[in-house]
Amino acid sequence: MKNKLVPGILLGAVIGGAATLADKSTRESLKQSIQDAKNGNRQSKPSAISNIKDEVLYWKDAIEEIRRNNPELEKSLKDAKDTFVEKKNNRLNG
Known part of the structure; x- marks a missing residue:
């Protein structure tokens, strides 16, 4: 493969995502967000x-x-x- 930019970006994203999940509060927040999305609940504050x-x-x-x-x-x-x-x-x- 000649172009290594896209695979490098994807690999970096995966590694970065995995590293952020090492924090317990981040994992809990992610679980809550997924649960809210499944239940159809929206965040009370507007996004950036x-x-x-x-x-x-x-x-x-x-x-x-x-x-x-x-x-x-x-x-x-x-x-x-x-x-x-x-x-x-x-x-x-x-």
Whole structure:
């Protein structure tokens, strides 16, 4: 096998997972999580991914609201961007 990256990653994941299970509290937590999943119970606290998703959606909505309510501001920001890009191009070409 020429490419050893993927098997190496998988082997590392297996070894790392086994090493973490050496801790008794980790094993108990894993057992409880599996039991909760089997019973259909969800965690009471949202996951980190869920929090990040909510944060991104909030900022996306906030930006869209600003764009809808302030078309002059959006035009000014685009003009400023165009000016900076033009100055950068002039500096690189001149």
